[in-house]
Amino acid sequence: xxxxxxxxxxxxxxxxxxxxxxxxxxxxxxxxxxxxxxxxxxxxxxxxxxxxxxxxxxxxxxxxxxxxxxxxxxxxxxxxxxxxxxxxxxxxxxxxxxxxxxxxxxxxxxxxxxxxxxxxxxxxxxxxxxxxxxxxxxxxxxxxx
Numbered sequence: 001x002x003x004x005x006x007x008x009x010x011x012x013x014x015x016x017x018x019x020x021x022x023x024x025x026x027x028x029x030x031x032x033x034x035x036x037x038x039x040x041x042x043x044x045x046x047x048x049x050x051x052x053x054x055x056x057x058x059x060x061x062x063x064x065x066x067x068x069x070x071x072x073x074x075x076x077x078x079x080x081x082x083x084x085x086x087x088x089x090x091x092x093x094x095x096x097x098x099x100x101x102x103x104x105x106x107x108x109x110x111x112x113x114x115x116x117x118x119x120x121x122x123x124x125x126x127x128x129x130x131x132x133x134x135x136x137x138x139x140x141x142x143x144x145x
Contacts, residue, residue, distance in 0.1 A: 001041040001105065002081045003143040004030040007054050011074040011133035013123040020129075021121030026071030027054075028133045031109055032081025033102035034095050042105045044145045046112035049073065054139050062139070066118050073113055076123040076131055077106045099126055 005027050012022040029049055055064040055071065066073065079102065083091035096102070103125045113120045123129045 001034065001037045001045050001109075001145050002032040003045050003049060003109075003145075004032075004078070004081060005049060005052065005054070005141045005143060006133060007136045007139035008074075009134040009136045011131070013074060013076055013121075013132075014130045015124040015127045020124050021074050021076075023072035023074045023119070023121050025069070025136070026066060026073055026119075027052075028074045028076070028131070029109075030076050030078035030081060031106050032078050033097040033105045034082055035097050035101070037097065037101075037105055039105070039108055041145050042108035043112050045143060046109045046116065048143055048145065049109075050113055050116045050118050052141070052143075054141070067116065072119040072121065074121050074123075074131075074133075075106065075110050075113070076129065077102065077125050 008028050011028040051065045053065050054062050055069045057063040079096040082096035085091040110120050
């Protein structure tokens, strides 16, 4: 399971022209699922996201987490995180899990973040979405569990 985490001042996601998720300061997380991912991976990724120390403390050092700052998370499913473009110019998505496998695991990441106390908004699974954000820093990290 992969999570592309971007520290944001704000982020939102629209589906079919309708705003379905919006946050202020926090993180926008694109989540990709592969074939052998399990519930334990979703829990581990959510725990890592919630505790990731990427927010400034009083001295300007990245030493605070979402849990420390009360920031929110916008979680969007992103199967293309498992795209492979090593051969040719057309990416292969063979490593991405099928939607029926991926959706419950992305939902588990969301549920676990909420259990940990993080306010979470989401996109809509299996739709074309427009994601907008203001990357703060910029700070962007790829997590893999």
